[in-house]
Amino acid sequence: MYDQLRRQRSAFSNDDVSTASPRRVLVKCFDRLDADLARGVTAIEEDHFEEANSLLGHAQDLLGEMAGMVDTEAWQHAGSLLSVYDYVLRLVAAGSMLKEATPIIEARRLLGEIGDGFRTAAQELDASSVAEALADAPEAPAPAPAAPVDGDLVAQRRSFSALA
Amino acid sequence: MTSAENRWQAVIDELRSDLDRIEAGLADDGPIAELGRFRPPADLPPLPRSMVEAARDLSRRHDALIQVMAERRSKIDPSRRTPAPARGPSRFEVRA
Numbered sequence: 001m002y003d004q005l006r007r008q009r010s011a012f013s014n015d016d017v018s019t020a021s022p023r024r025v026l027v028k029c030f031d032r033l034d035a036d037l038a039r040g041v042t043a044i045e046e047d048h049f050e051e052a053n054s055l056l057g058h059a060q061d062l063l064g065e066m067a068g069m070v071d072t073e074a075w076q077h078a079g080s081l082l083s084v085y086d087y088v089l090r091l092v093a094a095g096s097m098l099k100e101a102t103p104i105i106e107a108r109r110l111l112g113e114i115g116d117g118f119r120t121a122a123q124e125l126d127a128s129s130v131a132e133a134l135a136d137a138p139e140a141p142a143p144a145p146a147a148p149v150d151g152d153l154v155a156q157r158r159s160f161s162a163l164a
Numbered sequence: 165m166t167s168a169e170n171r172w173q174a175v176i177d178e179l180r181s182d183l184d185r186i187e188a189g190l191a192d193d194g195p196i197a198e199l200g201r202f203r204p205p206a207d208l209p210p211l212p213r214s215m216v217e218a219a220r221d222l223s224r225r226h227d228a229l230i231q232v233m234a235e236r237r238s239k240i241d242p243s244r245r246t247p248a249p250a251r252g253p254s255r256f257e258v259r260a
Contacts, residue, residue: 053227060220086213094211097179097219097226098204 023122029066030115033059037092037108041101049099056096056104063089084110168209175204176218183225190232 036059043052067085072078088107095103165173211219 049230050227053223057220057224087210090211090213090216093216093219093223094208097223098175099226 023118023125026066026069027115027119027122029062030111030118033062033066033111034108034115036062037104037111040092040096041104041108044095044099044101044104052099053096056092060089060092060096063092081114084114166212169212169214171205171208172212172215175208176215176222178204179222179226183222183229186229186233190229190236 036055040052040055040059043049043055063085067082067089070078070082070085072082075081088110091103091107091110095101095107
């Protein structure tokens with residue numbers, strides 16, 4: 001069980017995440033939470049409680065980290081987001097304790113809606129960043145001279161033949 | 165304590181005593197008790213924040229017990245699986 005959990009954590013904290021922008025990290029958190037909760041529901045429904053506990057425990061840890069990432073000074077809706085995280089955390093804890101899928105399904109639905117909002121925002125920001133980067137980029141250097149075409153090669157061969 | 169906290173405290177206490185009973189049976193090397201007799205009351209409110217840690221602890225303990233019981237059962241009768249908890253309609257109120 002612990003090996004599996006370690007692998008999951010290691011997969012989450014790999015280079016892909018450590019080099020990603022903060023908004024990409026957040027989107028990956030939502031993706032990972034969704035996967036944990038979906039697999040947690042399946043594990044409960046199939047009576048694989050140990051696996052369910054690993055997955056839902058990881059989801060709770062991740063939710064705690066995500067709540068810690070919310071900057072309450074910088075965003076007026078931060079308090080509302082924290083309330084939702086808090087409610088979802090309690091749903092997951094209750095579902096995990098009572099081996100009940102219903103609150104986990106509800107938690108997944110709520111996080112899915114928020115995650116979709118962040119995914120859309122991240123895509124829009126990525127697109128506008130690319131557009132700004134292109135607009136700010138210095139003019140491209142002049143292209144290298146074109147390689148000789150077949151006709152030039154024929155002419156070069158002729159001149160070499162003439163020298164020989 | 166709020167009404168929700170009281171209701172959840174009762175659930176947590178009952179589940180804890182259920183796990184205590186099973187653990188005691190395992191320690192005495194007695195017959196293996198069945199998990200899943202515990203039935204929380206219907207329409208539970210959302211778990212209060214103050215009880216999240218207690219819920220997580222019980223969840224871990226429950227899963228450790230399932231593991232121990234499965235190992236014990238496989239020694240007694242390798243063909244037996246750990247029984248699933250009794251299931252019925254959802255016991256949760258979900259916030260609209």
